[in-house]
Amino acid sequence: xxxxxxxxxxxxxxxxxxxxxxxxxxxxxxxxxxxxxxxxxxxxxxxxxxxxxxxxxxxxxxxxxxxxxxxxxxxxxxxxxxxxxxxxxxxxxxxxxxxxxxxxxxxxxxxxxxxxxxxxxxxxxxxxxxxxxxxxxxxxxxxxxxxxxxxxxxxxxxxxxxxxxxxxxxxxxxxxxxxxxxxxxxxxxxxxxxxxxxxxxxxxxxxxxxxxxxxxxxxxxxxxxxxxxxxxxxxxxxxxxxxxxxxxxxxxxxxxxxxxxxxxxxxxxxxxxxxxxxxxxxxxxxxxxxxxxxxxxxxxxxxxxxxxxxxxxxxxxxxxxxxxxxxxxxxxxxxxxxxxxxxx
Amino acid sequence: xxxxxxxxxxxxxxxxxxxxxxxxxxxxxxxxxxxxxxxxxxxxxxxxxxxxxxxxxxxxxxxxxxxxxxxxxxxxxxxxxxxxxxxxxxxxxxxxxxxxxxxxxxxxxxxxxxxxxxxxxxxxxxxxxxxxxxxxxxxxxxxxxxxxxxxxxxxxxxxxxxxxxxxxxxxxxxxxxxxxxxxxxxxxxxxxxxxxxxxxxxxxxxxxxxxxxxxxxxxxxxxxxxxxxxxxxxxxxxxxxxxxxxxxxxxxxxxxxxxxxxxxxxxxxxxxxxxxxxxxxxxxxxxxxxxxxxxxxxxxxxxxxxxxxxxxxxxxxxxxxxxxxxxxxxxxxxxxxxxxxxxxxxxxxxxxxxxxxxxxxxxxxxxxxxxxxxxxxxxxxxxxxxxxxxxxxxxxxxxxxxxxxxxxxxxxxxxxxxxxxxxxxxxxxxxxxxxxxxxxxxxxxxxxxxxxxxxxxxxxxxxxxxxxxxxxxxxx
Numbered sequence: 001x002x003x004x005x006x007x008x009x010x011x012x013x014x015x016x017x018x019x020x021x022x023x024x025x026x027x028x029x030x031x032x033x034x035x036x037x038x039x040x041x042x043x044x045x046x047x048x049x050x051x052x053x054x055x056x057x058x059x060x061x062x063x064x065x066x067x068x069x070x071x072x073x074x075x076x077x078x079x080x081x082x083x084x085x086x087x088x089x090x091x092x093x094x095x096x097x098x099x100x101x102x103x104x105x106x107x108x109x110x111x112x113x114x115x116x117x118x119x120x121x122x123x124x125x126x127x128x129x130x131x132x133x134x135x136x137x138x139x140x141x142x143x144x145x146x147x148x149x150x151x152x153x154x155x156x157x158x159x160x161x162x163x164x165x166x167x168x169x170x171x172x173x174x175x176x177x178x179x180x181x182x183x184x185x186x187x188x189x190x191x192x193x194x195x196x197x198x199x200x201x202x203x204x205x206x207x208x209x210x211x212x213x214x215x216x217x218x219x220x221x222x223x224x225x226x227x228x229x230x231x232x233x234x235x236x237x238x239x240x241x242x243x244x245x246x247x248x249x250x251x252x253x254x255x256x257x258x259x260x261x262x263x264x265x266x267x268x269x270x271x272x273x274x275x276x277x278x279x280x281x282x283x284x285x286x287x288x289x290x291x292x293x294x295x296x297x298x299x300x301x302x303x304x305x306x307x308x309x310x311x312x313x314x315x316x317x318x319x320x321x322x323x324x325x326x327x328x329x330x331x332x333x334x335x336x337x338x339x340x341x342x343x344x
Numbered sequence: 345x346x347x348x349x350x351x352x353x354x355x356x357x358x359x360x361x362x363x364x365x366x367x368x369x370x371x372x373x374x375x376x377x378x379x380x381x382x383x384x385x386x387x388x389x390x391x392x393x394x395x396x397x398x399x400x401x402x403x404x405x406x407x408x409x410x411x412x413x414x415x416x417x418x419x420x421x422x423x424x425x426x427x428x429x430x431x432x433x434x435x436x437x438x439x440x441x442x443x444x445x446x447x448x449x450x451x452x453x454x455x456x457x458x459x460x461x462x463x464x465x466x467x468x469x470x471x472x473x474x475x476x477x478x479x480x481x482x483x484x485x486x487x488x489x490x491x492x493x494x495x496x497x498x499x500x501x502x503x504x505x506x507x508x509x510x511x512x513x514x515x516x517x518x519x520x521x522x523x524x525x526x527x528x529x530x531x532x533x534x535x536x537x538x539x540x541x542x543x544x545x546x547x548x549x550x551x552x553x554x555x556x557x558x559x560x561x562x563x564x565x566x567x568x569x570x571x572x573x574x575x576x577x578x579x580x581x582x583x584x585x586x587x588x589x590x591x592x593x594x595x596x597x598x599x600x601x602x603x604x605x606x607x608x609x610x611x612x613x614x615x616x617x618x619x620x621x622x623x624x625x626x627x628x629x630x631x632x633x634x635x636x637x638x639x640x641x642x643x644x645x646x647x648x649x650x651x652x653x654x655x656x657x658x659x660x661x662x663x664x665x666x667x668x669x670x671x672x673x674x675x676x677x678x679x680x681x682x683x684x685x686x687x688x689x690x691x692x693x694x695x696x697x698x699x700x701x702x703x704x705x706x707x708x709x710x711x712x713x714x715x716x717x718x719x720x721x722x723x724x725x726x727x728x729x730x731x732x733x734x735x736x737x738x739x740x741x742x743x744x745x746x747x748x749x750x751x752x753x754x755x756x757x758x759x760x761x762x763x764x765x766x767x768x769x770x771x772x773x774x775x776x777x778x779x780x781x782x783x784x785x786x787x788x789x790x791x792x793x794x795x796x797x798x799x800x801x802x803x804x805x806x807x808x809x810x811x812x813x814x815x816x817x818x819x820x
Contacts, residue, residue, distance in 0.1 A: 001609055002597050099573055099578070102582040103582045107398070111397055111398060115397060334636070338627060339639065340576065341571055341626075341627060341639075343575065
């Protein structure tokens with residue numbers, strides 16, 4: 001498989017996963033806010049801070065909206081194309097990556113993604129967001145799930161699949177840590193908001209789509225400690241960090257052909273190390289040094305794995321180190337003009 | 345639905361001059377006459393929605409948001425009876441064979457120039473002539489592997505060749521997608537009328553690529569080289585690559601080592617044998633042509649000269665579709681094949697010839713003037729509809745650089761019924777068949793019929809308000 005194609009498939013799925021997570025997070029937060037009854041504008045705005053913080057785009061938001069109100073926060077997270085991580089931007093980037101490798105995708109897969117893109121950019125989409133926000137986010141989630149479903153049903157289990165799986169689980173693990181980290185922020189101001197501890201931990205669980213699974217496993221003992229354990233260390237919940245890293249490790253070994261347990265490149269070393277750290281950790285280890293610090297280190301390690309994947313498979317052999325691929329969203333006017341050359 | 349239809353004394357693809365139906369269109373007329381306008385409109389919208397959903401689009405340049413559009417599609421097909429198609433096939437085959445012999449000749453002995461059949465000047469001054477490729481042998485001596493010749497019909501129904509697109513002809517994907525759309529919209533008609541299938545195109549293209557491979561016969565690694573995702577034809581590039589089951593690559597994906605071309609894959613470098621390139625000569629190798637090209641592959645021309653990689657189309661084919669060269673194609677057919685041309689050219693004046701130039705300058709308001717190397721409807725003067733200023737501007741341009749201009753009388757292109765705001769009206773059409781030259785000449789039975797959607801317009805280019813139709817070639 002072409003290195004550029006691998007890279008595009010990987011990012012296509014990461015962006016889809018990101019849009020899905022964001023849709024769920026916004027939806028859950030909207031519900032949470034509704035439960036609080038009458039609250040003033042400032043508190044309302046403050047309740048959206050942790051969500052924006054979790055996407056890592058706080059600075060951008062503050063610049064554009066110094067007086068960031070709830071409606072602005074929702075707009076920024078959902079449809080603002082100036083925000084590179086809004087749902088609309090993620091969908092557009094996923095589609096742009098898909099367009100570049102369209103020849104590699106099942107027709108139905110492309111159509112699903114293209115349909116989502118058309119919906120997000122349509123009047124129908126705008127109307128729905130304004131009049132039936134829950135329905136809007138639900139439609140986004142359904143489309144991304146349908147995307148994953150079609151991919152699972154139509155993609156050859158080869159390299160293309162492995163790179164897509166890699167993108168999906170790396171992004172998913174990263175988002176789970178970021179959602180959990182929202183609790184760090186909320187706990188500091190919990191009284192101010194009039195939230196109970198249970199409520200906001202439950203919201204996190206719901207954002208990760210893990211409410212049902214948690215009930216089965218912990219019999220509704222919604223203690224923060226249990227929820228953190230479930231979302232970080234559980235070996236069988238598909239959005240837990242450990243589960244995702246296990247899949248990342250599996251995909252990396254499938255791509256290189258190296259048996260698991262061993263390694264043939266730096267990406268495999270890093271994923272293997274992280275996986276064993278998670279497999280042998282207890283929730284006490286995690287909480288001892290503070291949850292935030294632990295989550296921070298997880299994010300760094302996940303990023304490192306992502307970088308090693310790029311170095312190993314995209315930058316590849318020595319001949320091409322001096323000619324890095326042109327990322328689609330940063331092409332210069334000159335490149336664009338050249339690409340637009342005449343066709344007869 | 346056809347009650348108010350008039351042919352307005354143009355040659356019409358569905359009706360005879362006296363208003364009676366052409367034989368091949370019987371079933372089509374029957375079926376379409378039964379529709380209520382709303383129902384027909386609904387089918388058309390379904391076609392558009394299908395194209396949009398599938399992303400069958402072209403990129404619109406200089407438009408930052410929403411830069412993709414669907415190519416306007418008209419659901420009334422153009423029907424070509426079997427005997428007419430045989431005639432076209434014979435004429436187009438003859439033409440591509442002559443063009444390839446000409447290209448081989450001008451890049452080798454140049455006998456046709458020595459014999460004075462074509463003045464040397466026209467070839468050597470052609471913008472896309474590549475003298476640096478004289479003496480280079482290309483695989484199987486084929487230069488134009490894919491040709492998209494544009495045909496028009498005049499008042500009496502005669503087919504003329506308007507131009508030969510022998511560099512990077514595009515549009516074949518729309519031909520295939522238009523067919524898919526019509527099969528969904530009017531499935532029953534295909535059986536009753538006996539429409540020939542166009543499905544073979546990607547396979548024939550792939551077979552041709554395999555055929556010209558310099559090595560690994562039958563197991564060649566073929567790729568499609570695209571300028572990138574901002575190119576107007578990017579959809580087509582992906583579409584064809586997928587249909588052929590080959591990789592689509594950008595310049596950066598390829599690297600030349602020791603005069604062999606490789607693609608960069610996750611498993612290391614893989615040698616490439618054949619490149620279907622959809623990137624112009626100018627950009628293909630920054631070490632030989634444009635130095636500032638970031639799209640090309642440094643060193644690819646060395647590999648090409650060494651015979652280690654095949655390119656379709658070959659380098660330097662632009663000299664054959666220069667509009668001044670076009671003038672000489674009938675002479676080439678006589679010279680190389682000793683045959684009468686089956687398909688005539690549109691009468692053409694060469695501004696570089698004194699007497700022709702005088703005629704052109706005296707008759708500008710009646711003529712169509714074209715620059716020798718533009719396409720897409722750019723660089724053109726439509727005399728009868730041009731303003732005085734435009735005519736004056738072209739007069740200066742012609743006097744400045746006569747080599748670069750030809751002129752033709754206005755041919756009133758044939759018309760075809762077209763769905764316009766709730767009823768059928770006649771609109772002018774041309775036809776682009778796709779000719780593939782590998783082991784033998786293959787022409788997919790059909791083609792892209794382009795239609796000038798604006799009332800009275802003769803310009804069919806998508807960049808100038810044109811749309812397209814499906815083309816039905818009938819079985820005997």
